[in-house]
Amino acid sequence: MSDSTVLVTGGAGYLGSILTRQLLDDGHDVVVLDRFLFGDNALAELRDDDSLTIIEGDVRDEDVLEDAVSRADDIVHMAAIVGDPACSDAVDEAIETNLDATVRTKQLAAEHDVSQFVFVSTCSVYGNSETGSMLDETSPVNPVSVYAQTKQLAETSLLEEPMGLDVTALRLATVYGLSPRPRFDLVVNLLTKMAVEQGTGTIFGGDQWRPFIHTRDVARGIRAVLDAPAEDVGGEVFNVGRDDENYTMAEVGKLIDDAVPEADVTVDETVSDDRTYRVTFEKLREATGFVPEIRLPQGIDEIRDALETEAIEDPDSPLHLNHASGGKEVE
Template identity: 40%
Template structure:
């Protein structure tokens, strides 16, 4: 019987038990070539068992290539989930057969699907799947955008199409699909009317795509407060479905939309970065934190990145007037007055087109730079207090009267740094607050229907309230 050149990661109690099992009981012939362990003292254990090579987990790729390894067995019980998943991810990228051994299923001859990552490629030998070589080829350049007909999504879809990518949009179209109406005849665009909470919709959408950009969610504190159970299903449980689909099909990257609202009511008073303490004050922010953690803890067959978005503003074909800058702008035009609650709260702002640009930048960036990273999206020059936003509007539209009240209806208060995305990826925003407001003013003057800012279609809260009533 031809032997299988095997590398074992972990020479603790479980690893040693496994090696003894291989030597004494395995029906398959394993050639134990190399052991990896980050504890250098385990070199003595490796020598005792007769391994011809020993190293640290950082050497995984080198050892697999140099020693022509066929099989990697992971036998570590005391490491974090992210560390273990990182090892599994690297093994899958090497396209080497991989098994992770647990205390529950520690014997090498046990049914292998207890301990093998469940991916499409790993199931290729099962007769029921009948996978052709084409099914297992490298992914084409298609990009899936969940929520692609939304406020940010329609900008992103345009950017990707303009760059020559095929784009698949998975959207429930609760807000309609007019934001993409001018693109419907583009043969590179496929629209799927479905839901991120539907397993079949998600798996059908993820199959054969290279990149997944996850925008779809119930966005905003008021809308998320309508139905807590529904919010958890859409904003968190659906994330689990998406992660499973990305792992199964082995997409190249998943870029996920989170929010700077995870910083909440800042206790630090200074500028916050990606390492700062999280202090969420709403269910919406908590679902972003839950989803961030789940993605980073469970990504074994794709590269994950998280984008924490500043408070978004600016004109979009799927317009929103439930965002502070947008609401202030339209009220200054229509009512010639705005009301400010509190006013001293700090917020970082970012234009919706710049957000689309950030998602595209991260999706197309070098995986070695962005894998497992969290990025704040915005610019330090766009940190404003609510009072300062009102003052700027009055400068642009002098007829605006401002009524201020000491009552604070939103306790969030934070200033944010954006050095990381700038230094890692060279990302810069194109819009400042003034240029974004002026663009909105022009669009509102051109399209009088936008003056009806209280219409349901412009509000996530009102639209989801109506949707919940119908369902």
């Protein structure tokens, strides 16, 4: 894997821009395919890197997609319409991008003898877990949004017909943290921003469970899978996170209150959230040794410090939102 060329679809995005950097640091050649829907600043400083090829285009454009796939030894497929509101507002585009283009990328990968195909999915596929117990990769899925449904359907298609590829699906815990392409429509990032800027914030429900993972740890987890022997990860689904980073949303609010003492993050119990899931990540740890390093309080402190020191240029920019509403969590 050390000398491989890795295609990262969506490589200029919130997570992709971090993974691209880590792969380059590992010594890989990297090909990025991205629409640059949220601008090109996330990769601007890397454009002169001889190990990086940037292709501006849409994964739904088959000619562009095949050009990108033909350059790769391995693929990390991250390109997607991400988040519940964004997908609900553009259902056809979400299906075309999150499902149809994913299937076509796999087909082209098989035609071009790609080795590993890593698909980035989400723990949102668990949706509303009625059992209250820790969920593993064999637990029933119950996606309650268009976003989660398209991801779950794409997982099924990839794994039922791998076409000779070593396909791995990664269900990410709820992501938070800083990035070269910041996002402030994710629940931890949004609530921390509101606490710093407005001194307030509201959590709806409070008793619902979520697992959390930092942006940099997501990239580390993907690299761990790319580096693992194919027989250990091929044809498998893995949850990506750590067991002791499951929190109720009320607990998340308390952590943000602790990090921004002058703020008051409240819980509105009159509004419920159908999504609740606690997840175990033992399978990935046993297969690859991967354990996330960054804990939620540390990540909250990083976001707070970046906002207070104005390290993030124009944090209120619409470019930092995956959906124009920006006023609620999207994953």
